[in-house]
Every structure is written in structure tokens, then in C-alpha cells.
Amino acid sequence: MAKIDKVLMSGNEAMAEAAICAGCRSYFGYPITPQNELLEYMSAHMPNAGGVFIQAESEIAAINMCYGAAAAGMRTMTSSSSPGISLKTEGISYIAGADLPCVVVNVVRGGPGLGNIAPAQGDYFQATKGGGHGDYHMIVLAPSTIPESVELVMLAFELADRYRGPVMVLADGMLGQMMEPVVLPESIDPATLPAKQWAITGARGREANLVTSFYLDPVELNEMDVRREERYREIEKNEVRYEEYKTEDAEVVVAAFGSMARISRTAVRMARSEGIKLGLLRPISVWPFPYEPLRALSRRVGTILTVEMNAGQMVEDVRLAVAERAETPFYGQLGGLVPSPNDILREVKRYAG
Amino acid sequence: MPVSTENMVRVFGRPESLNESAFSYCPGCHHGVVTRMIAQAIDELNIRERTVVIAPVGCSVSMYQWFRCDGTQAAHGRACAIATGIKRVNPDLIVFTYQGDGALAAIGTAESIHAANRGENITVVFINNQIYGMTGGQMAPTTLLGQWATSCPEGRDGRLAGHPIRFAEMVAQLDAPVYVTRQSLFDQKRLIAAGRAIKKAFRYQVEEKGYSLVEVLTNCPTNWRMGTLEANKHLAEVVVNTFPLGDFVDRG
Amino acid sequence: MDSTFVFAGFGGQGVILAGKLLAQAGTDHGLHVTWLPSYGPEMRGGTANCTVVLSDEPIGSPVVDNPGALVAMNLPSLDRFEKAVLAEGAVVINSSLISRKVEREDIRGLAVAMNDIAVSLGSPRAANMVALGAVVKATGVVPLDAVKGAVKKMLGHKAGAKLVEINERALDEGYNAV
Incomplete structure (x- = not known):
């Protein structure tokens, strides 16, 4: 580098x-x-x-x-x-x-x-x-x-x-x-x-804004x-922005945003080294939410596991996108606890074939 | 027979800072008088093209629509914070807020006090009519003890609902303000003095002296359930006993 | 490949700064780096720790289940983190304050009398630099010169030349102690 x-x-x-x-x-x-x-x-x-x-x-x-x-x-x-x-x-x-x-x-x-x-x-x-x-x-x-x-x-x-x-x-x-x-x-x-023509700058030689x-x-x-x-x-x-990581052949996909997504990325690597086909979908814009990419993903993977540091909020958007086409479990920790890569991997193993 | 205006001298007219729209205030209300005085001060100081009107929530919520000046509308109580934002990023603008007793002295107390304490170079016009007008006559922080309002039907009880806040006196305790005054409009003498005070407050801002507060004791014939003359008499004989008139600070 | 570190000790022992200096050294050495503090009440005198990841590829998690290296500046830190250290990992123990050795047999325990060495240099507060020198030697993840460069960069402007020099000597002593 x-x-x-x-x-x-x-x-x-x-x-x-x-x-x-x-x-x-x-x-x-x-x-x-x-x-x-x-x-x-x-x-x-x-x-x-x-x-x-x-x-x-x-x-x-x-x-x-x-x-x-x-x-x-x-x-x-x-x-x-x-x-x-x-x-x-x-x-x-x-x-x-x-x-x-x-x-x-x-x-x-x-x-x-x-x-x-x-x-x-x-x-x-x-x-x-x-x-x-x-x-x-x-x-x-x-x-x-x-x-x-x-x-x-x-x-x-x-x-x-x-x-x-x-x-x-x-x-x-x-x-x-x-x-x-x-x-x-x-x-x-x-x-x-x-220049912002609508802004308040003083009504000099123009109508008042x-x-x-x-x-x-x-x-x-x-x-x-x-x-x-x-x-x-x-x-x-x-303005929908998102990132997919190792989803091409994935059987299980983690959906996570923010710092939870980067922690999940390490879990993906660990899973892959054990032969588990895990991928990651990371919304970058959470509004507007990437419904379409998740919908597409739900047509080819069995499980989309949402991981958040809360009681399950983004998972509602994931479920809206996926409807009934895939399993949509949730894993999260509350109170300011941060799930670690091991925690996520353990959870993924419940769903990986 | 039509009257010819050919030989007449124009002694009074609509200030140039106001447009043609009609005010939306009730008959006999003092709001319109103060609004006009502000427009006149803007004219006399020749600052229309630099002035920004910040309308409050209350009876004057849409007052920016009457001025030929740029303007905006503030969330209830937040006018002094918005004024701060505008003035700090563009100090060439002449920024004033126009707020009632609810906005200035209840929900916006923090914003009002701290803008004064920072000595923001803005002008605050405070309409103290001792009642909430737009929402239909509820108690204000300035409502007199014993005064009837729709939310204190037995009259304001100081033990339960607190006492009238003397905002000008509170602001006068701070180090930063350059001009703090309380005026009223119940007779000719007071009208002339109030007009001068408003103009002075704007002039101080133009001269970059700092923060000014002009509190104006006004009537609310509608919600006081009084005729205009009776309301003005009430101001002159009762209200001034709780809210004394005069300058509290003048560091200009 | 990720190299992962936990620095732990009492608040005031300088573990946060030691981790920051390693992060700065890694940055200057062209590595990907994350530095994650335990923030909050710890900074006022409780236990403190930070996690550093250095890597030649973009880093996923800054949260580390099993660090490759642990710097334990007091006993509670050793008790808390020893179990988590990766097999074959290194544990640098402050033997000035900790009388026990590592309990596991699949990790390397390296005893360094951090406070004693710092005191002998005339700078009791430099124990964290001794620790940093030792863990840099034990892992070999960045050259010691990169750490010295980081000390100059991060402390030079406020600590002055004299303190930089003391810190460099403490780094050397720690480096040579393992």
C-alpha cells in the first residue's frame, strides 16, 4: 500500500x-x-x-x-x-x-x-x-x-x-x-x-423573498x-445507495448498516473461511432505503438476517422489501452493547445449511 | 362633487416598507400600530433593502407578508435563535423579531434570554398584551394577578400559576444589551415615545451597537372582552402598575 | 492479515495513549488502522482499554473478540482479557504490579517491569511507553522507528523535546526487555 x-x-x-x-x-x-x-x-x-x-x-x-x-x-x-x-x-x-x-x-x-x-x-x-x-x-x-x-x-x-x-x-x-x-x-x-436565489439576503432590486x-x-x-x-x-x-459484499453465491445474507455493517463484514470473512456462504448487504442511504436490491436478493437467498444495535428497526424495512420470499430473522443487542463478529457468526450458523 | 387633490399637501401615508395587503388584526388592536411604527422606522433609516422580518407564532404569524422586506417565520419561541443564525452569517442584514408574551417569555424564554446575553446585534420587539390572542384568550406569562383568562377562569392565582413576568427588567440585568425599554400606546404622548423608541432600537442595530429590546404594553380588546377605549383605559390605569414604563438600559 | 491488540489498565496509566501511538505508527507505516477506545466513565479513573487493529487490507470490525496481543498493565486487565487472547498470542504483563503469570499454556506471557523501568528512567509516567516498546517487539507489526515517529508527531508540539526523548528511551527499554 x-x-x-x-x-x-x-x-x-x-x-x-x-x-x-x-x-x-x-x-x-x-x-x-x-x-x-x-x-x-x-x-x-x-x-x-x-x-x-x-x-x-x-x-x-x-x-x-x-x-x-x-x-x-x-x-x-x-x-x-x-x-x-x-x-x-x-x-x-x-x-x-x-x-x-x-x-x-x-x-x-x-x-x-x-x-x-x-x-x-x-x-x-x-x-x-x-x-x-x-x-x-x-x-x-x-x-x-x-x-x-x-x-x-x-x-x-x-x-x-x-x-x-x-x-x-x-x-x-x-x-x-x-x-x-x-x-x-x-x-x-x-x-x-x-447562489441561492430564494435566500434571505435583503430585498435589493427584487421582490421580497x-x-x-x-x-x-x-x-x-x-x-x-x-x-x-x-x-x-x-x-x-x-439517491438509493448500498453496498453488496460477497452476495453472488451467498446462501445467507446479513443486512446491516453503519458500524454494525463493518463488524458484520468481518463475520462474513470468518464464515467464508469455515465454508459458509455468507454475504452482506449494507444500506448506505437508509432513507431512501434500498428496497429493490433486497427484493432482488430475496429471490435467490434463503435467509436475510438483519443485525442491528437495537430491538429491530431496520428489519421492518427489510421485511417490507423481502415480503415472504425469504426468511427474515433478526439479531440485535440493546442498551449500548455491540455485537461482535463471533456473536454474529454464531447467529448465522443457526440459519446456514 | 369630486374633491380635487391638486392643491393638497401629503402629510401622512402608508410607509414604503409596507406593501398593499391589509393587516389581519382585530379592530382596535395595537398590533397594527406597532407594525406600522416599525415600517416607518425602516423607511426613515432607509434600510428596507437590508431588513429581515422574523414573524412569530401568534396573531402576527404572517406579518412578513405585509412588508416589502425579506422575511421568515419562526417556530413558536425560536425567533431569537433564528435571528442569531441569520445575523451571524450575514451581519449586513438588519434583523428584527416581533414576538408576543407567549413566544418571548414562555416557550422561548431560553432563546430570548440567551440571544440578549450574547448581545446579538438584533432588535427584539415584544408585544405584551397579557394574554394569548391567537389561540383564544388563554393565560400568558404576563397575565395580571386576578385577571380572567379562558385557562384561569377564576382569575390568575399567583400561588398556582405564578406571577406576571417583567421581561424587560429581567433582560436589563444582563451585561450585554444596549437598549431595553418598556413603552405603551394608550395616549398621544405614549404613541410618539414608542415610535421613537422603536426607531432608536433599529438605529442602534444599524450603528452595530448590539442588542435592543422594546417591550410594548398593548391591548387585546377581543380577548379582554373590552371595548377599545375601555381597554386603553385599563392599560393606563391598571396594567402600568404591574409593568412600569420607561428605559431600563440605554448604553447607546 | 489483521494484527489485533488490546491495551488495558487503570485509568491514568496511559493505555489509551499507547494504543493511539501504535495506531499513528501504523498509519504512518502505510497500514490500515482502527483504534477503538472504551470511552465514558473509564476516562475518569476506572479501568480503561482500547483496541487497535493494523492490517494490510481494509479493516472490517474494529471490535475484536480475540486479540493477537494483550498489554495488561494491571491485574484486573489480565484477569479480564487473558481468556480472550488468540492461541499463539502474546500477553505483555506489567510485572511491577502483577505478580502472577499467564494461566494458559497456548499463549506467550512476557513479563516486563513497566513501572520499575519507567522509574529508573526518572519518568514514572512513561510505563505505558515501556509497554508499547515491548508489544512492538513481541509482535513485530511495525518497526520501533515508526512508533518513535508517532511520538514526535503526536506529543512533540506539546510535550517538548525533553519529554519526547524520555519517551523514546522508555520505548527502547521496553523493546529490549522482551
């Missing part, structure tokens, strides 16, 4: 740096473990990049500062961990309703309630099925390595601008805290990004909502 310029970084720091590379020049956050290093990195580096950093009085204030910065036309980001994301869901709904681009990082921890600070994936439903009120969706990207976190944070800003809505990067405590070498991407100069999610007239609100739904259909068509 060639010695190229790689930097050893924690996931939290790498995601912060990736945002700055993406031309994000405003960050608003509130401390919560296990994402504190992201906020701290921003406090040290955002001002140097000529951007705005505020440690807000709450997660609620932070997401609304993002609303303001996004309305003013700037690339903007906030980050938190599970309980803090619950507080942000009100703001995320408003951001979706006002068609504003914004990136939200969730470094998920154990729940519900205060839970604990260990890695978990219990916020899958919250992230992919709404979370806040009203008919809205977010694009939700689930990195499984730190280099991929960097890639997906960059992509998140691009998609947020392209589709004008909130985009979530769904990480977890493990991805936030662990370190891995990354190659930092080329920086985007925010001045080179296309309004950014709002408020439409008192049901006919008008329906029209706005339907237009947004059309955009969601576009997203479902264009």
Missing part, C-alpha cells in the same frame, strides 16, 4: 473537518457525549475558516440557528446525540417545511430516555420515519467507516442543497469515538457555490406538500 498523506482522526473530528471542506461556514451545537469532539473541533477550526461557531443554549436553539443560517443561504450544520436529536426534531420539521438545506449529524447513543453514552442504533425509526411532525422525509446517510463518514458528510451538503431539505448523517458512538486514517478531501470555496412553512390555506399547503412529495419520489429514484 502506497504511503499517501493520511491523517489519523476520530470520527467526530473527521466529520467536522469534512463539513468545513464542504464549504460549511456555520455550525451551531450543544455539548452531549459521545459527539463532543465534533463541537470542540468546530470551536477551534470554524473561526479560522472564516465561519460562525456558536455553542447554543440548547439543541433547540442550535437547530433554529441553523434554520436562520440556511434561510440566509449559507451551508450550515448541527450535530448531537440521541436525546439532543429528539429536541431538534421540532426544528428539523420546520426546516423540511420551509425547504431549507441543512446537515444534521446524529452520533447515536443508548436509549430511550437518558440511556447511556455507548454506541447504539436505536434512532433508526426516528431518523427514517419522520421523527418530527408532519409529512416530511430526510435523506439519511449511514457511514460505516471514518473515511466514509467524510465522504458522506460532503455528499450530505450537496444533497441538502440539491433537494432543499435536511439531510442526516446517522453515525453512532463507536464511529464518533474511534480513530482511523483518512485522506481529507479537497476544500470547496463557499464563494464558488451557486419569504422563507416559511406556514400556509393557512389548505389548498395552498396541499400544493406545497405535494410538490415536496414529488421531490421525495425523485430522491427515491436517484
Whole structure:
């Protein structure tokens, strides 16, 4: 392997740096473990990049500062961990309703309630099925390595601008805290990004711009909502991302996302060395969800085992895709416990011929 | 016989910052007066093309639709956080929030206090009418002791429902704000003073001096179940006893 | 091929940093690397551990069931992790604080008096560097120079030349002790 310029970084720091590379020049956050290093990195580096950093009085204030910065036309980001994301869901709904681009990082921890600070994936439903009120969706990207976190944070800003809505990067405590070498991407100069004609910049020589999610007239609100739904259909068509690993001849396939997927990848290798034909399907976008690839897979494998660090959330989407064409068992651990490669392999052996 | 306007002098008109749409406030309500005063201040300071209106949740929820300025609408209570976001990324803009007692002093207390404490260079106009207007007359954090509201039908009882919050005085305790004042509109003298105070608050922002709060004691004839004159008399004789008028901070 | 390590000890013994330095050395040596801490209350004085994986191919799991090498800086760490070590694996034991040897016969136990060596160098806090030098020798996964380079890179700016030098000597002593 060639010695190229790689930097050893924690996931939290790498995601912060990736945002700055993406031309994000405003960050608003509130401390919560296990994402504190992201906020701290921003406090040290955002001002140097000529951007705005505020440690807000709450997660609620932070997401609304993002609303303001996004309305003013700037690339903007906030980050938190599970309980803090619950507080942000009100703001995320408003951001979706006002068609504003914004990136939200969730470094998920154990729940519900205060839970604990260990890695978990219990916020899958919250992230992919709404979370806040009203008919809205977010694009939700689930990195499984730190280099991929960097890639997906960059992509998140691009998609947020392209589709004008909130985009979530769904990480977890493990991805936030662990370190891995990354190659930092080329920086985007925010001045080179296309101007946002709809943004609040002062009504100079043009009609006033309004950014709002408020439409008192049901006919008008329906029209706005339907237009947004059309955009969601576009997203479902264009932005499904997933990875298949050794599925060509697989008899059993593990479906897993995020750090659970990379742990499962090791289980696949171990299984193969014992002659078990195991494969892995890893959704990278969990909304839009890769229903079609799973449907295709279910026509040729007997079992699709979903593995998550929760009580079984993504498995509902897997079952929607698979219907009754294959067995769809679930394996998971709760409370911030992380299934190991051995745990997964043991479970796979219950289903492998 | 038609009247000729040929020899007339125009002494009063719609501020240029307002468009042609009609306000949606109830007859006799002070909201329209304050909205107009803001527009006039924007005109006089020649900042229409730089100004951003942040509408709250409440009776003025769609006030951005009346201004010929860029605008947005805030989740209930979050206006000062949104103002912070806008102003910090684009300090050339003149940003103001317009909030009632619910938004500013109940659900948005944290956002309101902390924007003031950071000394954000914004202007906050606070409409204190001691009641929740849009939702139909429930108790506000500023409702007077003993005052009737649909959610305190026996009158506000301080032991159960707390006491009226004097928000301007609270904000005046902070180090950062440059201008904190309470005004009212119940007679000509107060009207003129309130107009001046609003203009001063905007001028301080233009001069990059920092955070201003203009609290305006206003009426709500509809939900107070009073006629306009009676409501104004109530302001002058009763409300001011709980909420004294005047400047609390002026570091301009 | 993955080389897997667990560094474990009391909070404050520097196991987190020792693992980080190995991760940095692996990075600079052109390897794939993951470094996974046990984070949380441990950082305030309880037991601490971290897991490092070095590999010439992309790494799947940063979570390791059976590490190839264990650095045990105190007895609770040895008690907890000895069972998990891979057959043929190496266990570097801090014999300054741990009086027992490994119980299993299918693993290599290497006793290094980490604290005593560090004290003799005039730097009691460098026991973790002694440990790191020893485990680098025992596994041969990266050259000692790569670890010294990592020390300069990660500590040079704040620790200053003198502390870098002490740490390098501690690495050498550990390296030569096994």
C-alpha cells in the first residue's frame, strides 16, 4: 500500500473537518457525549475558516440557528446525540417545511430516555420515519467507516442543497469515538457555490423573498406538500445507495448498516473461511432505503438476517422489501452493547445449511 | 362633487416598507400600530433593502407578508435563535423579531434570554398584551394577578400559576444589551415615545451597537372582552402598575 | 492479515495513549488502522482499554473478540482479557504490579517491569511507553522507528523535546526487555 498523506482522526473530528471542506461556514451545537469532539473541533477550526461557531443554549436553539443560517443561504450544520436529536426534531420539521438545506449529524447513543453514552442504533425509526411532525422525509446517510463518514458528510451538503431539505448523517458512538486514517478531501470555496436565489439576503432590486412553512390555506399547503412529495419520489429514484459484499453465491445474507455493517463484514470473512456462504448487504442511504436490491436478493437467498444495535428497526424495512420470499430473522443487542463478529457468526450458523 | 387633490399637501401615508395587503388584526388592536411604527422606522433609516422580518407564532404569524422586506417565520419561541443564525452569517442584514408574551417569555424564554446575553446585534420587539390572542384568550406569562383568562377562569392565582413576568427588567440585568425599554400606546404622548423608541432600537442595530429590546404594553380588546377605549383605559390605569414604563438600559 | 491488540489498565496509566501511538505508527507505516477506545466513565479513573487493529487490507470490525496481543498493565486487565487472547498470542504483563503469570499454556506471557523501568528512567509516567516498546517487539507489526515517529508527531508540539526523548528511551527499554 502506497504511503499517501493520511491523517489519523476520530470520527467526530473527521466529520467536522469534512463539513468545513464542504464549504460549511456555520455550525451551531450543544455539548452531549459521545459527539463532543465534533463541537470542540468546530470551536477551534470554524473561526479560522472564516465561519460562525456558536455553542447554543440548547439543541433547540442550535437547530433554529441553523434554520436562520440556511434561510440566509449559507451551508450550515448541527450535530448531537440521541436525546439532543429528539429536541431538534421540532426544528428539523420546520426546516423540511420551509425547504431549507441543512446537515444534521446524529452520533447515536443508548436509549430511550437518558440511556447511556455507548454506541447504539436505536434512532433508526426516528431518523427514517419522520421523527418530527408532519409529512416530511430526510435523506439519511449511514457511514460505516471514518473515511466514509467524510465522504458522506460532503455528499450530505450537496444533497441538502440539491433537494432543499435536511439531510442526516446517522453515525453512532463507536464511529464518533474511534480513530482511523483518512485522506481529507479537497476544500470547496463557499464563494464558488451557486447562489441561492430564494435566500434571505435583503430585498435589493427584487421582490421580497419569504422563507416559511406556514400556509393557512389548505389548498395552498396541499400544493406545497405535494410538490415536496414529488421531490421525495425523485430522491427515491436517484439517491438509493448500498453496498453488496460477497452476495453472488451467498446462501445467507446479513443486512446491516453503519458500524454494525463493518463488524458484520468481518463475520462474513470468518464464515467464508469455515465454508459458509455468507454475504452482506449494507444500506448506505437508509432513507431512501434500498428496497429493490433486497427484493432482488430475496429471490435467490434463503435467509436475510438483519443485525442491528437495537430491538429491530431496520428489519421492518427489510421485511417490507423481502415480503415472504425469504426468511427474515433478526439479531440485535440493546442498551449500548455491540455485537461482535463471533456473536454474529454464531447467529448465522443457526440459519446456514 | 369630486374633491380635487391638486392643491393638497401629503402629510401622512402608508410607509414604503409596507406593501398593499391589509393587516389581519382585530379592530382596535395595537398590533397594527406597532407594525406600522416599525415600517416607518425602516423607511426613515432607509434600510428596507437590508431588513429581515422574523414573524412569530401568534396573531402576527404572517406579518412578513405585509412588508416589502425579506422575511421568515419562526417556530413558536425560536425567533431569537433564528435571528442569531441569520445575523451571524450575514451581519449586513438588519434583523428584527416581533414576538408576543407567549413566544418571548414562555416557550422561548431560553432563546430570548440567551440571544440578549450574547448581545446579538438584533432588535427584539415584544408585544405584551397579557394574554394569548391567537389561540383564544388563554393565560400568558404576563397575565395580571386576578385577571380572567379562558385557562384561569377564576382569575390568575399567583400561588398556582405564578406571577406576571417583567421581561424587560429581567433582560436589563444582563451585561450585554444596549437598549431595553418598556413603552405603551394608550395616549398621544405614549404613541410618539414608542415610535421613537422603536426607531432608536433599529438605529442602534444599524450603528452595530448590539442588542435592543422594546417591550410594548398593548391591548387585546377581543380577548379582554373590552371595548377599545375601555381597554386603553385599563392599560393606563391598571396594567402600568404591574409593568412600569420607561428605559431600563440605554448604553447607546 | 489483521494484527489485533488490546491495551488495558487503570485509568491514568496511559493505555489509551499507547494504543493511539501504535495506531499513528501504523498509519504512518502505510497500514490500515482502527483504534477503538472504551470511552465514558473509564476516562475518569476506572479501568480503561482500547483496541487497535493494523492490517494490510481494509479493516472490517474494529471490535475484536480475540486479540493477537494483550498489554495488561494491571491485574484486573489480565484477569479480564487473558481468556480472550488468540492461541499463539502474546500477553505483555506489567510485572511491577502483577505478580502472577499467564494461566494458559497456548499463549506467550512476557513479563516486563513497566513501572520499575519507567522509574529508573526518572519518568514514572512513561510505563505505558515501556509497554508499547515491548508489544512492538513481541509482535513485530511495525518497526520501533515508526512508533518513535508517532511520538514526535503526536506529543512533540506539546510535550517538548525533553519529554519526547524520555519517551523514546522508555520505548527502547521496553523493546529490549522482551
